[in-house]
Amino acid sequence: MDPNMLFTDKMQLLVPIGALLVGAMVIVPWLSPGSASTEFPLAGEELGTSEKRRKHFIRSAVQMHADAYKKVREVIVLPISYVEELRNMPDTIINNVEALNETLQTHYTGLNSYNPLMNHVIRSDLTHNLPRINHLLSKEVAQTVPEYLGKHREWTRVNINEKLLKMVAIISGHVFIGPQLNRDERYLDASINYTVDLFKAAGELQKWHRLIRPIGKYFIPSVHQLHEQRRRAKEFLVPVVQKRRALREAGEEVPDDMLQWMIAKADKFNVSDDGDIAETQLTLSLAAIHTTTLTATHVMYDLIGNCAEVIPEIRKEIATVMAENDNVMTTQALYEMKLLDSAMRESQRMNTTGPTRFQRRVKKDVRLSDGTLLPAGSNISVPHTETLSDAAIYSEPHKFNPYRFYDIRAGKVEDPLNYTNKEQYQFISVSKENMGFGYGRHACPGRFFAANEIKLMLARILLDYDIKMPDGVRGRYPNIVRVSAVLPDPTKEIMFNYVGEE
Numbered sequence: 001m002d003p004n005m006l007f008t009d010k011m012q013l014l015v016p017i018g019a020l021l022v023g024a025m026v027i028v029p030w031l032s033p034g035s036a037s038t039e040f041p042l043a044g045e046e047l048g049t050s051e052k053r054r055k056h057f058i059r060s061a062v063q064m065h066a067d068a069y070k071k072v073r074e075v076i077v078l079p080i081s082y083v084e085e086l087r088n089m090p091d092t093i094i095n096n097v098e099a100l101n102e103t104l105q106t107h108y109t110g111l112n113s114y115n116p117l118m119n120h121v122i123r124s125d126l127t128h129n130l131p132r133i134n135h136l137l138s139k140e141v142a143q144t145v146p147e148y149l150g151k152h153r154e155w156t157r158v159n160i161n162e163k164l165l166k167m168v169a170i171i172s173g174h175v176f177i178g179p180q181l182n183r184d185e186r187y188l189d190a191s192i193n194y195t196v197d198l199f200k201a202a203g204e205l206q207k208w209h210r211l212i213r214p215i216g217k218y219f220i221p222s223v224h225q226l227h228e229q230r231r232r233a234k235e236f237l238v239p240v241v242q243k244r245r246a247l248r249e250a251g252e253e254v255p256d257d258m259l260q261w262m263i264a265k266a267d268k269f270n271v272s273d274d275g276d277i278a279e280t281q282l283t284l285s286l287a288a289i290h291t292t293t294l295t296a297t298h299v300m301y302d303l304i305g306n307c308a309e310v311i312p313e314i315r316k317e318i319a320t321v322m323a324e325n326d327n328v329m330t331t332q333a334l335y336e337m338k339l340l341d342s343a344m345r346e347s348q349r350m351n352t353t354g355p356t357r358f359q360r361r362v363k364k365d366v367r368l369s370d371g372t373l374l375p376a377g378s379n380i381s382v383p384h385t386e387t388l389s390d391a392a393i394y395s396e397p398h399k400f401n402p403y404r405f406y407d408i409r410a411g412k413v414e415d416p417l418n419y420t421n422k423e424q425y426q427f428i429s430v431s432k433e434n435m436g437f438g439y440g441r442h443a444c445p446g447r448f449f450a451a452n453e454i455k456l457m458l459a460r461i462l463l464d465y466d467i468k469m470p471d472g473v474r475g476r477y478p479n480i481v482r483v484s485a486v487l488p489d490p491t492k493e494i495m496f497n498y499v500g501e502e
């Protein structure tokens, strides 16, 4: 059926849909699709039906997780000790994509969440090439930061989240699609707004019970907006892909970026359609742009709101490292910015994006070594926020300490987890105790690029600007909660004063 017809004939459909809704409300509480019986206690049991729990979860997910911590049948929240056993299990047993499909409602939003080509190119081309392309990124950062923050030699209010979003899209775009197109408004629109539209549509879809979503999708404007966004993005991207292919086939010199690396490896992954490659670019932006922006915004808020007195120390570190590396922000130079790295990791520790990590669907019954059964069909996750604020692991866990990981790496403070290698406390390091970037075979492959980019931007900002909270604002800007996501408040402003070269 033509979806447009459904929209124009909405009135005629209201009666049958109303009937379906009532039917669903009566039937659904006795159905619990996707759940499987386990020996675990159930969070929200007191609410009565699974439908009531679902609705309560949409309203108060963070609270529900905090209250439950180790309960719930729909999602089994396991203690982190089990993760070592689970982390390397194949996707045929413990599956990350199916868990994501549910969150992002891919069946209706049309997202192709299984993208081995993209994952491969990130792992083997992007990360591998970072040392080689870093000077290009560094130049892009040097151009983009003043372009968006200005060069005002007086205190100026800036909405930093908004600016970072554009900066991250442009700087990432230099590597994703190349310097000719990374400032093109069509690229920026696609790389930023596709994610916004996708999350909006998925969130709206989840408000409808799963049985009526096939109909509900036609009545959700954000779902239409998403499909329109995808159409527009492809209209722009497909000809770019075609041109790139033509260059390659003609044996001419080709650009050195993600798009070209993807085209070069597309055959190996049986991706022959240009539209699919264009879509892969969109999925790349989805994985990369907002995640990096949110993380960088948190760090900025923490630096000025939680440890402004340490900013001169971090700036000194950056300046010293630069001087020792011929004023070039090489990979080695970024590695040596250890106080900055520690402040970033501390910021990520204190600003978890959600209460749990390691969201996976169990595909086949798993019997853990202590006899615990994870039944096929169940969804699992492990606590994240609670682990990162556990006083047994972190002294004064609710205090922002920019030196926390710096001191452990330098051997000045005892390592509470006794890792053999203290480099495990770098921003990019993942462990079961810190899943900021996930854990196991599906841990974020883009974290090396993200860390690189955030450091390049922050180092440039801290060298060239004095920054502070607006007069009269005390402490750090509080985060906001949307369903189960915790985000930095995107509406807030901070003060910038340019102190760099003319």
Ligand code: HEM
Pocket: 096, 118, 119, 122, 126, 284, 287, 288, 289, 291, 292, 295, 358, 359, 435, 436, 437, 438, 439, 440, 441, 442, 443, 444, 445, 446, 447, 449, 450, 451
């Ligand atoms: C600071 C920024 C970022 C954060 C906090 C972040 C976080 C995460 C997390 C938590 C996961 C899930 C891991 C798991 O389930 O075990 C993930 C997966 C992923 N991330 Fe990131 N990410 C960031 C930046 C990026 C960037 C820049 C890229 C691409 C260049 C990227 C690409 C991916 C991909 C492709 C996956 C899926 C991996 C798989 O399925 O095997 N991420 N990320």
